[in-house]
Amino acid sequence: MLVQLSIRHFAIVQSLDIDFSSGMTAVTGETGAGKSIAIDALGLCLGDRAEATMVRKGASKAEIIATFTLDDLPAARAWLHEQDMDTEECIIRRVISAEGRSKAYINGVPASLQQLRGLGSLLISIHGQHAHQQLLKADNQRRIVDEFASHRPLQDKVRQAYDSLQQSKQDYQALLQNQEQRQARRQLLEYQVQELNEFAIEEDEFARLETEHKRLSHSQSLLEQSQLSFHQLYDADEINALALVQQAVDRLTELQEQDSTLVPIIDLLSEASIQIDEAAVQLRDYVENLEIDPLRMQQVEERFSKAMELARKHQVMPEELYQHHQGLLQEYAQLEQDDDRLGELADKLQGLKQAYLEQAQQLSASRQQAANKLAEEIQQRIRRMNMAQATVQVEVEFDPSASMSRHGLDQIHLLVATNPGQPPEALEKVASGGELSRIGLAIQVITSHQVPTLIFDEVDSGISGPTASVVGQLLRKLGEKAQVLCVTHLPQVAACAHNQMLVTKFSDGNTTETHMQALEQEQRVEELARLLTGDKLTSTALANARELLGQ
Structure with missing residues (x-):
């Protein structure tokens, strides 16, 4: 679990220390206040590429330190052990110079970006506000099914069979081209x-x-x-x-x-x-x-x-x-051996093609089984988000005549019907922006069970009214099993959080700074009222805010 994030001279942040709690934490603030800065900073600790423009103007360097507890995280402990690093805690530090040079450390040991990404994938899953648009891509729909199925050994076997086949193809073509x-x-x-x-x-x-x-x-x-x-x-x-x-x-x-x-x-x-x-x-x-x-x-x-x-x-x-x-x-x-080998490789290719086909079929069967369960879970969740008549299908089409790839021979399509009597069709044909957000959020919640900390960066865009309350309740329920951080502009979602943080921005005309603070109960009421009606707080807005929190 993420317990603390310290930021120095990053973007418009001069100095910021944030303590995080378990459960669901909502992050709110005015547009442009920098609600996503903490997530951007955290992304650097997880292996994102650094740029000189990230360093606050006038500073020589930016520094981000993320501290995690490793309770009930055997995979992360095992990773640290394999890297000969301390396994009692996890402190990731990233330093960026004004010239754009970057250094990273894990528990005080210099680390590469690849190591940051490897460890980060075991600690945090970040879902950006544009993630829903990725649902429209066939590759991402396949990835979602594979993540839900958790059949990595089958995927590895297909990749290995494909790589062996490609290598033999290259060897055969090289011999064939030089035959004359x-x-x-x-x-x-x-x-x-x-x-x-x-x-x-x-x-x-x-x-x-x-x-x-x-x-x-x-x-x-x-x-x-x-x-x-x-x-x-x-x-x-x-x-x-x-x-x-x-x-x-x-x-x-x-x-x-x-x-x-x-x-x-x-x-x-x-x-x-x-x-x-x-x-x-x-x-x-x-x-x-x-x-x-x-x-x-x-x-x-x-x-x-x-x-x-x-x-x-x-x-x-x-x-x-x-x-x-x-x-x-x-x-x-x-x-003479090369001529003999040409015939041997031709025979070997046939065997490797058959082996690839068999592995791809096994993967496809697993995908089909997972796709049925995934479609059912997505349907259940989006029906609770004001899409009561929606139906969902996840089709897995195995095509042995398709071009071979490291991902198998499946064409995977996420099909939705939002109104009764309509046949399920591709997402881009039937789903509005708000509906796409709800479907995407449902999928993220379903497939985000493998890491202890989940971050949602305005994934509730396009959602409002009663649906927003359902989304908030969904995230709160998820927060009971994992740490959830949600950057949101919806009061219905923020009210469902166990904790709330407010992001504010100050400027004296020469410099600008962003601050983030944890809110007490009465402060939460005022912030929710602001989200409901704007800067002018009325007694009605405050009453509505208290009602939201009470619910």
Whole structure:
């Protein structure tokens, strides 16, 4: 329940603190006094968009704070718990700078507009003075039936089925539109892949080919120079490197007794002798295994040249030819899969259409059941509001051939006959402004059972006389189950309220301010008398006001 609203520097309000009570509270005041300002301010706390023009002239910022109790509100507590916020109370604060920037807080924690709207939908339902005109729109008539039916799980299933169907349709159309391009690409890839398959280069093969090609191309010089090196190191009879080093080691060994500093040198030469001997052995093996193979040279040359040719043809580096081949194979396989997937998606679409149709039928059946009950309740209520002969029907037409939507396949029509003997017709054809207001108010009362606080902003426009009294009694009865705030200009409605607030506006010629105050019993009498006759209070008007309050 809303318990307090504090407003600072908002529109023509400089400072306003309002305490709210349970039951029905009527808000009255002269035209232009700003009766709807509190509702506009409250709307900001519920996620309405802020504008710089909302800040009072000369102020740096506007601030609105709404405080709610959470007694018997498990849904709101659960929401706060999910957001890691305090669940003992609910304080929503909205600050708007003179530049139009806005900040919001829930229990002191910064919040987004989406969060404000999410929480606000669990706390308050606001019905504006033009809400009745929305009844004429088919989408709103469908929404009313759905709210009354409270079958959100069925709605969610239809939406999910629709979204799945649309996604598959998009996938199918995308594949279908690119089918010609895929076929052309596939034909090109088929030739390229076949050519590369025949060549069948292996991973890192080009590097090996390049190495072997160099070796075979220089095999004669490699053989000659290796043989000469082996001869000079080891095999020469006259003189070779190994013999020379060993001779040096022998001489210096004889001299080391005369000079011990020769020992490290002798050790180095001894190691060198060993390494020369090992190198000579390996070089001999190399020479013995080195073959000059013209046939192998031809084979390597041909494969090396073919790899270079294919690399140029495919505009890649030769060492990248293997990876390029693998990429083309994957692309070719994907194109084949896409063609297969096109058929699979066509079959899937049929299944999804059938699933959507089944979910839409279930939703339609629930709507039909709810529509009958809703029509009966609307009829009962408007007959109490001076439409005693009115009949109401809510038609739900299921059309499987209609364009699919996230809301199902129903056409919903609210039909009314205001006079006996007339067939029910669409609202815009038969309902006057006052009748439309009564029908709209009845629907709002019927469908507003999900939130603890209901606000009606001059929803009784077009209503007067005995009907206004019935409307007031209807709102008062609703106020016994929920908190009801009603901005009204009708004394019959205001008199039915448990509480009443008066909105006044003052101006000194330079600035204008709006105030709101709770009225005591005698003040209510005077305000009701003013609503009855105008500013001049007569004894008759005061008596009529007291009679209204007594009733």
